Amino acid sequence: MKVLITEYVLSTYYGDNSIIDLMPEAIAMVRSLVRSLIVSRAYVGVTISPFISSSLLPINGNVIRVDPHDYFNEVKRVSGDFDYVIAIAPPRELIKVVDVIDDGKLLQPPKNLIKLFSNKYDAIKELSKCGFRVPKTELITSNDVNNHVQQFHSPAVVKPTYLAGSECVYLVNNDYELRRALAYAINCDPNGMAVLQEFINGVHGSISIVYGVNGPLFYSLNLQLIKNDAGSLHFIGGILPIRKRELQREVEGLVHGIFSCYPELRGYVGLDVVWNDGGIHIIEVNPRPTTSIAGIVSLYPGFGRHILNAHSKDAMGTIFLGDAVNGYAYYVLYDNDSEKNLGTDDIDREVISVFQRKLEIGKTNDLIKIYQRIKPLLSNLVYDINSILH
Numbered sequence: 313m314k315v316l317i318t319e320y321v322l323s324t325y326y327g328d329n330s331i332i333d334l335m336p337e338a339i340a341m342v343r344s345l346v347r348s349l350i351v352s353r354a355y356v357g358v359t360i361s362p363f364i365s366s367s368l369l370p371i372n373g374n375v376i377r378v379d380p381h382d383y384f385n386e387v388k389r390v391s392g393d394f395d396y397v398i399a400i401a402p403p404r405e406l407i408k409v410v411d412v413i414d415d416g417k418l419l420q421p422p423k424n425l426i427k428l429f430s431n432k433y434d435a436i437k438e439l440s441k442c443g444f445r446v447p448k449t450e451l452i453t454s455n456d457v458n459n460h461v462q463q464f465h466s467p468a469v470v471k472p473t474y475l476a477g478s479e480c481v482y483l484v485n486n487d488y489e490l491r492r493a494l495a496y497a498i499n500c501d502p503n504g505m506a507v508l509q510e511f512i513n514g515v516h517g518s519i520s521i522v523y524g525v526n527g528p529l530f531y532s533l534n535l536q537l538i539k540n541d542a543g544s545l546h547f548i549g550g551i552l553p554i555r556k557r558e559l560q561r562e563v564e565g566l567v568h569g570i571f572s573c574y575p576e577l578r579g580y581v582g583l584d585v586v587w588n589d590g591g592i593h594i595i596e597v598n599p600r601p602t603t604s605i606a607g608i609v610s611l612y613p614g615f616g617r618h619i620l621n622a623h624s625k626d627a628m629g630t631i632f633l634g635d636a637v638n639g640y641a642y643y644v645l646y647d648n649d650s651e652k653n654l655g656t657d658d659i660d661r662e663v664i665s666v667f668q669r670k671l672e673i674g675k676t677n678d679l680i681k682i683y684q685r686i687k688p689l690l691s692n693l694v695y696d697i698n699s700i701l702h
Contacts, residue, residue, distance in 0.1 A: 313396065315395065316396070317397075320498060339368065340605075358374070362380075388413070402476040424576075425446075429598070429599040432582075445590070468510060469511050470497045470507045480497050484542075514695065519582070527568060528580075531630065550604055552633065552640065566594075567630070582598035606671075611633070623693055638677060641675040642682045643687050646670055647669060655686055659685055
């Protein structure tokens with residue numbers, strides 16, 4: 313099987329500094345995907361901008377240099393030589409790039425679901441119709457800010473409708489913070505819209521799922537490390553898998569429930585979730601590979617076979633990462649100044665470094681060693697991580 317991986321950041325870079333901070337995560341996702349797909353005996357091609365040095369992205373796949381100024385047409389041209397395509401991009405760009413690829417070649421959700429789930433408001437609205445627990449969510453434009461401020465209940469989260477990660481995401485507690493956050497988020501959003509979302513107290517995590525023709529083939533429950541920096545929320549990494557049997561049973565039910573509602577789902581899907589005594593709440597849906605893949609593949613190199621089986625009618629059964637492997641993995645983002653404060657535990661790890669920004673991926677059988685290694689990065693998390701790791 314021939315699979316093309318096209319990652320927007322790595323394919324459209326032309327020497328500017330505006331997307332440098334996104335590079336470590338982009339590299340980690342692509343490298344991990346390539347490794348796991350090659351282990352699973354696929355031929356893999358990767359689109360790369362000519363401005364990216366091969367030393368920055370040491371992979372074994374076939375590197376295909378594309379014109380960053382004509383990215384979408386380049387992907388359309390190159391994809392003709394492959395059986396399947398995996399596209400990774402911010403929400404608005406993801407919608408555009410899958411639009412130039414034949415639907416039957418997508419090794420991920422179909423175009424209609426990518427469009428649905430890429431919009432943070434539409435995704436929550438649709439999940440609510442299917443009966444899933446979701447936060448109260450409102451769509452806001454610059455013209456109706458005043459109406460929503462008057463109805464505001466704190467605390468709440470403000471974020472753009474079409475951006476990835478934690479870019480321009482704010483936790484607000486009063487009218488002044490709300491107005492300021494809405495102005496920033498609306499300005500950040502490519503369509504000039506923001507989402508005002510109820511803040512759910514609890515443990516922030518993610519669920520990594522691979523869907524096939526007959527249902528979920530694989531899933532993992534992961535911690536998300538999210539810091540509150542004076543009201544600005546920042547994603548800094550994750551730890552996986554979380555092995556709590558009662559929680560795992562609920563996660564498995566959720567994973568199957570989503571497929572029942574959207575049986576056309578295929579390939580990798582990432583859910584951002586919060587869990588508490590009231591159950592698991594879905595906060596966002598990512599219809600594409602997420603950074604959690606870096607941790608998954610470090611523990612489970614054969615993960616790629618599940619993605620390759622996304623369209624196979626013979627693939628059956630659901631594997632939970634926590635049952636398939638021993639040990640734990642983590643991935644954290646930090647800068648050069650933070651590195652000197654990290655713990656020195658003997659952990660099998662690698663570091664992806666792009667200028668001042670680093671992403672560290674590690675694995676160990678001792679969860680406490682991970683905590684001791686990254687503890688200096690964990691101040692001001694939005695939940696108490698000690699209750700999870702100890």
